[in-house]
Amino acid sequence: MSEVYIRTQNREKLYRLGGNYACIEYGAYEDVKKKRGGAEADNKRHTICISDGCLEEIGEYESKERCIEIIDEIQGVCGQYLYAPGNAGLLIGTEATPPMAAVIPRVYQMPEK
Numbered sequence: 001m002s003e004v005y006i007r008t009q010n011r012e013k014l015y016r017l018g019g020n021y022a023c024i025e026y027g028a029y030e031d032v033k034k035k036r037g038g039a040e041a042d043n044k045r046h047t048i049c050i051s052d053g054c055l056e057e058i059g060e061y062e063s064k065e066r067c068i069e070i071i072d073e074i075q076g077v078c079g080q081y082l083y084a085p086g087n088a089g090l091l092i093g094t095e096a097t098p099p100m101a102a103v104i105p106r107v108y109q110m111p112e113k
Helices: 064-078
Strands: 004-007 014-017 023-035 038-051 055-061 082-084 100-102 107-109
Touching (some): 038 064, 064 107
Antiparallel strands (some): 082 100
C-alpha cells in the first residue's frame, strides 16, 4: 500500500497512513461522571483513531456503524490509482503504448458528521 494522507475531523492535523502510521481503528469509550458513592456512565463515544503504536483520535461520530462506513471509505481511497489502458498504435508511424498504472496523491478528509 502506498501512502494516503488523512486530515482530522477538526482539520488541525494531517497524518500519513503508510508512513509511520500503520493502523486505522474504531474505538468505543464511555465518558464517566463522578458521583457520590461511585461512577455513572454518561455516554458512549464512537471514535476513529490512527496508530503508530500509540493512538491518535482523528474523528468522533454518532455510532459504530458510521465509524465503520468511514473506515470503508478510507479503504477505498487506499486502493485508488491512475490507470491508462494503452493503445494499439493503429496510426501509421505510431507505436503501441502499453497499459500503465500510477500511484496518485490520495487525501481523505474526515467528514464532520
